[in-house]
Amino acid sequence: MTAAPPPTRLQSGQSSETAHLTARARAADAVVEPARRLLGDTHAHLFVTVPPPATAEEALGRLRSLDRAHGGFLAEILLRQRYFEDLIALAVDAGVRQVVLLGAGYDTTALRHTGPGTVRFFEVDHPATQTAKLAALAAADLVSPAVPVPLDLTAGASLRAELTAHGFDVHTPCVVGWLGVTFFLPPEACRATLAELADTVAPGSLLLFDYMDEAVVDGTSPWEGALRMARQVRELGEPYVNGLTADTAATTARDAGFEPVEHLRVTDLVRRYGGTDPYCSDDDFMGLVAARRTGREASGHGE
Numbered sequence: 001m002t003a004a005p006p007p008t009r010l011q012s013g014q015s016s017e018t019a020h021l022t023a024r025a026r027a028a029d030a031v032v033e034p035a036r037r038l039l040g041d042t043h044a045h046l047f048v049t050v051p052p053p054a055t056a057e058e059a060l061g062r063l064r065s066l067d068r069a070h071g072g073f074l075a076e077i078l079l080r081q082r083y084f085e086d087l088i089a090l091a092v093d094a095g096v097r098q099v100v101l102l103g104a105g106y107d108t109t110a111l112r113h114t115g116p117g118t119v120r121f122f123e124v125d126h127p128a129t130q131t132a133k134l135a136a137l138a139a140a141d142l143v144s145p146a147v148p149v150p151l152d153l154t155a156g157a158s159l160r161a162e163l164t165a166h167g168f169d170v171h172t173p174c175v176v177g178w179l180g181v182t183f184f185l186p187p188e189a190c191r192a193t194l195a196e197l198a199d200t201v202a203p204g205s206l207l208l209f210d211y212m213d214e215a216v217v218d219g220t221s222p223w224e225g226a227l228r229m230a231r232q233v234r235e236l237g238e239p240y241v242n243g244l245t246a247d248t249a250a251t252t253a254r255d256a257g258f259e260p261v262e263h264l265r266v267t268d269l270v271r272r273y274g275g276t277d278p279y280c281s282d283d284d285f286m287g288l289v290a291a292r293r294t295g296r297e298a299s300g301h302g303e
């Protein structure tokens with residue numbers, strides 16, 4: 001008989017440390033000289049647990065050393081977000097007024113959407129991480145316009161019921177970002193979340209999610225830096241438990257009712273956004289899928 005795995009960090013009521021790691025990368029990138037920045041998240045520094053670099057040179061040094069240890073991660077963390085913000089901008093131009101972040105972590109997109117306040121952001125996250133985020137915002141005397149929706153995606157609660165209880169409109173299209181999360185959810189919770197999402201968002205809605213290669217999760221990947229990160233997050237109590245491939249990521253989306261419209265690997269992201277001299281490498285062990293909700297409006301329940 002195999003022993004049950006130890007409780008994860010979140011299961012034991014602690015906020016996500018990997019969410020801090022991604023905020024740390026964004027905060028360092030924001031200090032890099034403007035022409036070389038990959039993203040430009042001016043609020044990420046509010047959520048870091050070590051002080052952000054003081055100079056552009058120090059920022060590049062820190063980012064390069066992270067990149068040497070875990071090639072591909074910086075590109076994925078920063079550029080999936082860049083893609084997401086482009087996707088939101090296009091959708092808003094086309095009239096979309098709702099954005100959902102699943103496993104929002106310390107995402108600050110809502111804080112930067114300060115134009116005419118017509119876009120509503122809903123940030124779904126595990127209550128432990130969400131509490132930590134709200135405390136950091138309060139400490140900085142900031143109120144995010146985002147609506148917090150505390151929800152453990154492994155607990156079997158209805159995403160549709162939770163979102164509608166917080167004012168989400170299931171009848172108008174939205175953009176959903178599910179970034180840096182699928183690999184932390186057991187496969188059945190990942191599929192259930194996708195099914196719930198399909199039951200929640202109106203046809204035409206766009207979903208952006210990223211996935212980790214199965215080979216990283218099962219330890220057979222040729223990418224050493226990825227395997228090193230897998231060991232590190234396991235030690236933090238947030239193990240990777242769900243790997244996909246380019247094929248299974250697309251079919252998983254399709255099976256749930258989302259038709260992929262674009263599928264980018266880390267290499268593609270760097271080629272698109274990295275400029276002529278990107279400061280990060282493109283080890284290719286993750287992918288990003290943009291998919292559109294097909295079909296007719298779900299019949300609905302839980303409202």
Ligand SMILES: C[S@@+](CC[C@H](N)C(=O)[O-])C[C@H]1O[C@@H](n2cnc3c(N)ncnc32)[C@H](O)[C@@H]1O
Nearest residue numbers: 016018019022103104105126129152153154180
């Ligand atoms: C690596 S962080 C990514 C955060 C953010 N999306 C980003 O890109 O920086 C993973 C996020 O998933 C959330 N998460 C992990 N397991 C979860 C669960 N069972 N229910 C809800 N959120 C979860 C964590 O709280 C954390 O915010």
